[in-house]
Amino acid sequence: MRTLTERTERRSQAERRDEAEQRLLAAAVRLVAERGLERTTLSEVGEAAGYSRGLPAHYFGGKSGLIVTLAAHLIGRFGRALERAERHGPGLKRLLGAAAFYFDSAAKDQTRTRALFVLLGEGLNNALVTDRLAELNARSAKTFETNLRAAIADGEVRADIDAESQAILILAALRGAVGQWLLAPKTIDLSALRDEFVASLSRSLAP
Amino acid sequence: MRTLTERTERRSQAERRDEAEQRLLAAAVRLVAERGLERTTLSEVGEAAGYSRGLPAHYFGGKSGLIVTLAAHLIGRFGRALERAERHGPGLKRLLGAAAFYFDSAAKDQTRTRALFVLLGEGLNNALVTDRLAELNARSAKTFETNLRAAIADGEVRADIDAESQAILILAALRGAVGQWLLAPKTIDLSALRDEFVASLSRSLAP
Amino acid sequence: MRTLTERTERRSQAERRDEAEQRLLAAAVRLVAERGLERTTLSEVGEAAGYSRGLPAHYFGGKSGLIVTLAAHLIGRFGRALERAERHGPGLKRLLGAAAFYFDSAAKDQTRTRALFVLLGEGLNNALVTDRLAELNARSAKTFETNLRAAIADGEVRADIDAESQAILILAALRGAVGQWLLAPKTIDLSALRDEFVASLSRSLAP
Amino acid sequence: MRTLTERTERRSQAERRDEAEQRLLAAAVRLVAERGLERTTLSEVGEAAGYSRGLPAHYFGGKSGLIVTLAAHLIGRFGRALERAERHGPGLKRLLGAAAFYFDSAAKDQTRTRALFVLLGEGLNNALVTDRLAELNARSAKTFETNLRAAIADGEVRADIDAESQAILILAALRGAVGQWLLAPKTIDLSALRDEFVASLSRSLAP
DNA sequence: AATGAATGAGACTTCATTCAT
DNA sequence: TATGAATGAAGTCTCATTCAT
Incomplete structure (x- = not known):
């Protein structure tokens, strides 16, 4: 007792x-x-x-501590959500699924997404978060790259791409699209962007 | 006198x-x-x-006035620079040229680019600049869209794309790429991204 | 049990x-x-x-309680140490011995001495400790005075001094010397001060 | 005009x-x-x-700046007042006059004196003012020392004293006396201390 | 037109203090 | 008894802003 x-x-x-x-x-x-x-x-x-x-x-x-904790919180949460959403083995399908997931989770979780983009802006001038965000970027791109390489090995994706740059560009499109949508959510149709992006990407990667 | x-x-x-x-x-x-x-x-x-x-x-x-003036200054300057750089008639070439120009001018003018991205971050939460930046986005995308439609009409670009979404996605990739580069300029090779992007875009738009 | x-x-x-x-x-x-x-x-x-x-x-x-307890602690401890060190009966020898002891114990116990001087500074503006410290001063001076009067009665010290003022001045010299030393311990030789003070005092009190 | x-x-x-x-x-x-x-x-x-x-x-x-400025202000002012009060050439008379002046100006200018003593307390733990105050002490003692040496040369003061220690002890007595008085102004008669000190000092220094 | 003196609001930060466990 | 969670007051500091010169 x-x-x-x-x-x-x-x-x-x-x-x-x-x-x-x-x-x-x-x-x-x-x-x-x-x-x-x-x-x-x-x-x-x-x-x-x-x-x-x-x-x-x-x-x-203090405020700095809050910012750092907040960054870790948002970044960690997003990473875990992505992992949970992965339903395919490494390869093209998982790559396209992750891209679609990115669009969908932004729409579903606008508040957290907006907060993360605020942090990305802060990262430009605040050393406290720059590294953490750069690392998030690097990690996200790395995941895309891994999937690209697996897809190339499987013959799903043409072999003459620069996988590293391609991965960064995929992340870039996702970020840039969501960024534009956050500035004008009423004007921009996020799901249309998602579909068009998946289609374009499939074409540009096709062997 | x-x-x-x-x-x-x-x-x-x-x-x-x-x-x-x-x-x-x-x-x-x-x-x-x-x-x-x-x-x-x-x-x-x-x-x-x-x-x-x-x-x-x-x-x-006051401070608000400075922010507004600064936004107008940066946006206007960027738009004028783009116009000066256009060497082709509307169409695929001008589209690809503008994309490449975007990468190059970011690298050449890092300070102004960074300031513009700071404003883009601010735009998420500051009504003073939100509209102006959303308008910049819309205008930029519109320009891409115009070129896309001209290219389609010329048979340079496949007709089954969603030109509006495609234009937004092009701008998205540019923004997202430069955004990642600004966070980690030493890690990311901007000109490699430029080349890979132009190549990918050409493939995905090809008729 | x-x-x-x-x-x-x-x-x-x-x-x-x-x-x-x-x-x-x-x-x-x-x-x-x-x-x-x-x-x-x-x-x-x-x-x-x-x-x-x-x-x-x-x-x-609370903090006030700590300050008061601390003052009592330091004052009490110093008083007891002085008593333990007294090896002569009341009179000139005990007076000079106490003066020397004051210098020596400051050097030996710098931390406690410094804390006591911090309290003396605080005493200027903090009613919680002012009386306690004033009483410490009065008691210390009184001890010197008692020894002075005993010494006068014994003929060791000239009779035309103002014993009360003289006692205060002796305490003053001790305090002032240690105070200067605490501000610049590397510059000031405390034992030289002790010897010079004992010698001067002996001369000025000599019948 | x-x-x-x-x-x-x-x-x-x-x-x-x-x-x-x-x-x-x-x-x-x-x-x-x-x-x-x-x-x-x-x-x-x-x-x-x-x-x-x-x-x-x-x-x-900021507060630090105020403290530093305040210290400079008080120290400078006291130094200038002392200089103005010097009516004798270097030697015993000037020494004794300065000592008496110290007592009198404390009584006359209690507020400023108390503020200076507060700073002396602060000097124990605040690096911003420690050096300044230590320098004030050193300078004051040096002045006494100079007068002592002049007096020795003139035969007014015995030659076997340690002029440096003696000077520190004179300053110590002044400081300690005023310090006690500030803690209990109603109990302690500052002018009695002044007279007793001048008399004692004269005896202890007499050749 | 231009300077810079002065104001005052607001945010961060630090702690003593209180209270629940 | 002892811990540490939580509160809230107070002070420092930074600036945008206003105003006199």
């Missing part, structure tokens, strides 16, 4: 902390998506999460 | 004002590229341009 | 509490000597003592 | 700034004497001087 009680108490402290952190991050994602990084204040994050004005500073150490 | 003097003075005043404004804008471009919009202060712009701390506020009316 | 157990537990609780308090105070002395009162936080004291961030507040009731 | 106007204008800007700085410093001296450094806020200094809450930060760059 006593052991159980202690465990419960201990767990409950840790849980409390964990829940608070998750709520703060969720509030931060929303606010950053709406207003951008600089116009999101620590106080607002605390209050939007239902806590005090001071808690975000307490947890994340 | 008096009239002449007045004219001369007036012109010299106007010129001085113009030169000062240009210098202020140039300084702003540089600082924004280095630090981002929020971390660029009006005073710094004034001093970096060799004037007083107060002049930018005097000229641009 | 039961009573014994309770006593043992109670004693062990009390001991634990006492040991914790001593460790906290020792940590506080060190931190205050290094950083000053305001820059020493309760959390730091707890952690530096090997306990939790919250313990100092728990024990001392 | 025009030139005059310009001069007036220019001078008036500079004057405005200068006057503001002097008023801010005067307010800072008063507040620091009353509450200590940490409990004096920049806002209070601004308002006490009749300006805005933000002006001190604007002028001094």
Whole structure:
């Protein structure tokens, strides 16, 4: 009994902390998506999460800490979502599926996507996140590249492409398309872009 | 004599004002590229341009005015540069040439490019520039679209593409590629991307 | 058996509490000597003592409590050390011995001395400690005065001095010397000051 | 006329700034004497001087800047006052006169004296002012030493003293006496201390 | 036209303090 | 008893903005 009680108490402290952190991050994602990084204040994050004005500073150490944590949170989440969505073995199908998934998840999860793009903008001038984002880019491109090479080996994709550049360009198109859509969501039809992109890519990669 | 003097003075005043404004804008471009919009202060712009701390506020009316003016300046300049670079009539060649030009001018003019991308990030959350940037996107895509349609009419490009989406995707790839390069200029070879992109695009558009 | 157990537990609780308090105070002395009162936080004291961030507040009731306890601790300790060091009966020898002891103990115990001087500075503006420190001064001077009067009665010291002022001035020289040394320990030779002071005092008090 | 106007204008800007700085410093001296450094806020200094809450930060760059400026101000002022008070050539008379002046100016200018002692306390833990204060000490002691050596050369003072240590001890007595007085002004008679000190010093230095 | 003095709002940050476990 | 989660107050600092010269 006593052991159980202690465990419960201990767990409950840790849980409390964990829940608070998750709520703060969720509030931060929303606010950053709406207003951008600089116009999101620590106080607002605390209050939007239902806590005090001071808690975000307490947890994340300050604004910098929040930004870094936020970047890790968004990047990690996106990576995990992509992995879960992979239903094919390495190759052309998985490549095209991942591209389509990128379009669809942007539409489905506009808030988080917008927050990630805000971070990408910040990355241009904020050393705290530059590396992390560059690494995200590199990792994403690398995944495309792996699939391209597998597809070439399988004869699904022509062998004379520069797989590395091609991978970067695929990621580029996805990013650029979503970026334009975020600036004018009412004007741009994301699913049309998805279909056209998949078709074009199939043609340009065809052996 | 008096009239002449007045004219001369007036012109010299106007010129001085113009030169000062240009210098202020140039300084702003540089600082924004280095630090981002929020971390660029009006005073710094004034001093970096060799004037007083107060002049930018005097000229641009305030920070918002500076941002708007800066956006117009960068967008206008880029558009004019593109026009100057067009050496072919509407069609596939001009399309591919414009794409290549986009890559090359980013590499050649990294500071201005970076400043423009900072503005694109800002556009996600700042109504002052959102419309202007969305319009830039729409205009750029429209230009690609026009060329695509001309090329289709000429039989250079297959007729079953969605010209509107295709145009957006072309712009997307350009933006996304330069965006990745700005985050990791040492890692990414922009001219390799240019060549691979032109080749891929040619294949995917081929009739 | 039961009573014994309770006593043992109670004693062990009390001991634990006492040991914790001593460790906290020792940590506080060190931190205050290094950083000053305001820059020493309760959390730091707890952690530096090997306990939790919250313990100092728990024990001392708050920052004020810590300051007051610290003052009592340092003052009491210094007084007891002086008593232990007294090897002569009241009179000139004990007076000169106490003066020399003051110099030596400052050199030997720089951390505690520094902490005490930090408190003396704080005493100028913090009513919590002003009286305690003024009383320390008064008591110290009184001790010198008692020895002076005994020495006058014994004929060791000239009778025309103002014993009260003289006592204050002796304490003043000790304090002022150590104060200068704490600001520039590498520049000032404390033992040279001790010898010169004892010699000067002997001459000025000589009948 | 025009030139005059310009001069007036220019001078008036500079004057405005200068006057503001002097008023801010005067307010800072008063507040620091009353509450200590940490409990004096920049806002209070601004308002006490009749300006805005933000002006001190604007002028001094921040709290650190204020502390440094304040130290320079007080140290410089005290030095100049001492020089003005010197009515004798180098030697014993000037030495004793300076000592007496030190007591008298503390009594006359209690606020500034208290502020200087607050800074001396701060100097123990704040690298920003440590050196400045150590230098003040060294300079003050050096002045006493110079007078001691002149007096020895003139035969007014015995030759077997350690002039350097003696000088430090004289400064020490002055500092220590004023320090005690500041902690208990009602209990301690500063002029009695002055007279007793001058008498004692004369005896201990007499050839 | 141009400078720079002065204001004041707002955000970050740091902690003492309180409270639940 | 002891921990550490959470609060909230207060101060520093940075700037956009306004205004006098």
